[in-house]
Amino acid sequence: MAEYARKIKQRHCTKRRSRRSPDTAEAAVLEVVELLNTECRDDVTIIAVVMDIRLRWMLLLLAFCLLATSPAVAHAVLLQAIPAGDSTVSGPDIVVSLQFNSRVDGKRSRLYLVLPDGKPRRLEIQPQSKADRLEGRASGLAAGLFHIRWSALSADGHLTNGEYAFRVR
Ligand SMILES: [Cu+2]
Numbered sequence: 001m002a003e004y005a006r007k008i009k010q011r012h013c014t015k016r017r018s019r020r021s022p023d024t025a026e027a028a029v030l031e032v033v034e035l036l037n038t039e040c041r042d043d044v045t046i047i048a049v050v051m052d053i054r055l056r057w058m059l060l061l062l063a064f065c066l067l068a069t070s071p072a073v074a075h076a077v078l079l080q081a082i083p084a085g086d087s088t089v090s091g092p093d094i095v096v097s098l099q100f101n102s103r104v105d106g107k108r109s110r111l112y113l114v115l116p117d118g119k120p121r122r123l124e125i126q127p128q129s130k131a132d133r134l135e136g137r138a139s140g141l142a143a144g145l146f147h148i149r150w151s152a153l154s155a156d157g158h159l160t161n162g163e164y165a166f167r168v169r
Pocket residue numbers: 071072073074075076154156157158
């Protein structure tokens with residue numbers, strides 16, 4: 001049984017190795033990912049694939065990987081919102097509370113309530129009860145469709161934006 005498995009694996013790997021080398025960076029990445037996911041991965045094969053890529057593609061790829069990994073983790077991503085997106089809440093006064101995945105700078109972040117007629121009303125951001133929250137209040141809202149528009153400055157100095165709708169009844 002083990003012998004059979006070994007043969008299958010060998011055939012599989014041989015077939016894979018004989019494939020022509022990838023000619024674009026994208027194809028090369030897919031190839032490497034595929035190799036990493038197969039049981040017949042071996043480092044020689046992976047290195048051989050990588051060596052096939054022209055140098056500038058490799059450098060481009062490396063730069064992309066460096067940019068795409070660690071710094072992105074700290075971007076402010078909205079985790080939870082009150083009012084929730086696409087929900088209906090009772091007016092005329094509402095509390096807005098946005099929770100992010102990381103610390104946000106309350107002084108340099110912005111909150112707007114976009115009124116049913118499309119006009120944005122800036123909401124004062126309250127002193128932060130928690131470092132990952134942006135909170136504000138709005139009063140005197142008539143029934144209708146509103147939007148919360150936010151921009152959040154995260155601890156790593158990146159600004160992210162978002163907008164979502166909710167309804168006041
Ligand atoms: Cu960032």
